[in-house]
Amino acid sequence: MWIWIVLGIIGCILIAVLIAACTYIDIKVLFNKVERDDYLSIKVRMLFGLVKFNYQIRKIKFSGFDQGFLMKRERKDNILLGHNSHDHIQLNIDFIQSIYDHILQIIRFTADFKRWVNKLLRRVHCDVLTWETHIGFEDVVETGMATGIIWALKGTIMGWLSHTIRLEHMPGLEVHTHFNAPQFTTELRCIAKIRFGHAMIAGVVLLVRIVKVKGGLKLWQSILFKV
Template identity: 35%
Template sequence: MMLGYPYGWITAAGLFFLLIFALVLSSPVVIKGHLRRVGINDDAELNVRALFGLIRYRYKIPIIQFTGSSVEIKEQVSSSSAGINTWKQFNDDIDAEKVVNAIDKMKTILQMTRNLTGWVRRTLTKVRLDEWKWSTSVGTGDAMWTAMATGFVWSVQTSVLGILSQMVKLHAEPKMNVQPIYQQPAFTTEISCIAQIRFGYAILAGLQLLVRIKKVKGGVKAWQNILSKA
């Protein structure tokens, strides 16, 4: 009886930590996105919460301004982990050269990483979409052209939803609306969505990507060099 006493506590502790580990792996990573455009004003926000709120990340673009040949973006980034909060704010100008460089970087990454698109598709199949709302108002000042623009916008929204439904799991009825405005030229659109993926799936996907990166020449350093190029 005495000999089995410490082993009982060890077994109980092992089962406890196994339960905690299982809860962590099955906990959801919740992703909330919001995008809005009213006239010439734009704002976007992305919130990520993991491990029951212990890890939080927020990315916000409160201002997007077109300044001649470039786009000025004001960005805010905040994160919270293990009780430590960080917050950063900075401005960036995006011009044609930066767009071309970003496209070239993506092409290089696709070429040097084996079946990266396949990894993205398989990862997206583990994502569950819990909310999808997209509302748009459009007007041209002319009744006929407004009706045509309304039909075009509705076609775009349904096409996007169709593509999205092929990539992720829809767990809620999407809500979409296109409202014509016949009195004056106008355009507003607002998109909000909530998606989640199990923490265990997210970790597994990250490990799979890391393995793919290490198989290419240069491995992680090659990726870092590509992403850090001006």
């Protein structure tokens, strides 16, 4: 009797794990810049909405070349008891240098980290990708040059993405030129997904690669606690 109950519980757990592995992790990214108003939102949803994460930057203010950009961010999630935090980021040369140094350390103390990243990104499916920009200057020549630069930038980025992740549909790219008044607005919208099972396997593989390098686990812990 007890054997059948235990087997039934194990069976239910295995079915639940299998169903969870077949579900998708949904990722939505929205960046919007209208004149001096900036907005960045990253939303992650998994396990039928049981786990949610929301990262937002609602204000980006340029404080000079020395101080860089001051960004107000908000983070929310419903993991365990849920967390909600508000703080500011000073995006300057020192901050960028710190991020760069951390990336170099991660690559150094993680076995085949670049290969792991490439394999993970190839599992990502992008359902929606649109990028619309409005630009204009008082000078016609400057407007034309800026328009060409933006088209080249978008083409380069989309070419890299097409070889990195799976684009389910053609990206919607638009650049609108305005000659009547100076303006610059841009909106980037991306909806991507990856199977929860693939993400779990990638996490296990990453942990193995970290442990293989002496000092790797300690380095990752120190970096994650600073985020």
